[in-house]
Amino acid sequence: METVSSHTVSIFCPLGAIEQVMARALNEVLYSNDEETVLRAQRPVIVNGIADLLARPDLAERALTLTLRRIIARDRRPEAEFWREYEERLPLLLGGLLTALSTALQRIPDVTLQGLPRLADFARLVVAAEPGLPWRQGEFLSVYGRMQRDAVTLLLDDEPVAEAIRDLVDDVGQWQGTVKALQKLLGDRLAQPGRPPQGWPATPKALGGQLRRLAAALSKVGYHVVHVKRSNQGEIYELRKGKGVTYVMPTVPDDSDQDAEAPF
Numbered sequence: 001m002e003t004v005s006s007h008t009v010s011i012f013c014p015l016g017a018i019e020q021v022m023a024r025a026l027n028e029v030l031y032s033n034d035e036e037t038v039l040r041a042q043r044p045v046i047v048n049g050i051a052d053l054l055a056r057p058d059l060a061e062r063a064l065t066l067t068l069r070r071i072i073a074r075d076r077r078p079e080a081e082f083w084r085e086y087e088e089r090l091p092l093l094l095g096g097l098l099t100a101l102s103t104a105l106q107r108i109p110d111v112t113l114q115g116l117p118r119l120a121d122f123a124r125l126v127v128a129a130e131p132g133l134p135w136r137q138g139e140f141l142s143v144y145g146r147m148q149r150d151a152v153t154l155l156l157d158d159e160p161v162a163e164a165i166r167d168l169v170d171d172v173g174q175w176q177g178t179v180k181a182l183q184k185l186l187g188d189r190l191a192q193p194g195r196p197p198q199g200w201p202a203t204p205k206a207l208g209g210q211l212r213r214l215a216a217a218l219s220k221v222g223y224h225v226v227h228v229k230r231s232n233q234g235e236i237y238e239l240r241k242g243k244g245v246t247y248v249m250p251t252v253p254d255d256s257d258q259d260a261e262a263p264f
Helices: 006-017 079-110 120-132 139-156 160-172 179-188 204-220
Strands: 020-023 037-040 174-178 223-231 234-241
Touching: 079 120, 120 139, 139 160, 139 204, 160 174, 160 179, 160 204, 160 223, 160 234, 174 179, 179 204, 179 234, 204 223, 204 234
Parallel strands: none
Antiparallel strands: 020 037, 174 234, 223 234
8 A cells, every 4th residue: 555544544443443333324335214334343454565554643553563674686486485385384373373372361361461552452462472472471562562652753753733742842841721822822833833834733623633633642752632621711731741651561470481482
């Protein structure tokens, strides 16, 4: 894929995290008098492309991102050879996956995570499976957290509102007020106040929507956007700096074979 549209992101996120997707006017709906249809689905989605496809922070929070190395000429081989080696290794691969899964199912009732990440059930499952996987206990959460922070940081660099919020908090330390006041303040601080960048919210309502969308991503890099209350003057937010989101070591059973070689 070259890009992932906002519409596609809105489909991917529920599929990866929850079981209900609300759909309107689907061609597959046979009853024309239905105004709304609820689809129940939950599936992993694999997206491949050369460009960075994590178009929004909410998608980045639900993704495992991998950058594959380029295959140089001497490492290329015919497809038939690749599939022949795959078939030879398939029993070992399947056996390793089943061992990891059985380990997870046995241990998961006793696994407790503090500071749950997005996709919390998935994280608990992998942590429970770690004795059957080729890494040490606790390593997954460390890598998973770093992967999410790195992805979110790259995304925020392309978000003009996120950049403006970080610059403001860096300068003043803490700010509280209405969304309308924040829109004026951020607009006045632009390099060219009369010429906002592409994607800049034109109304307080639009800025409020961006604040809600960016809050989780900003928290991962140590900037907190907190909704304080509603008032007769509008929504009131607090912006401040703090620690970024971290995932601490899980509480798991003490396995005497933790250092044993994994079946992969």
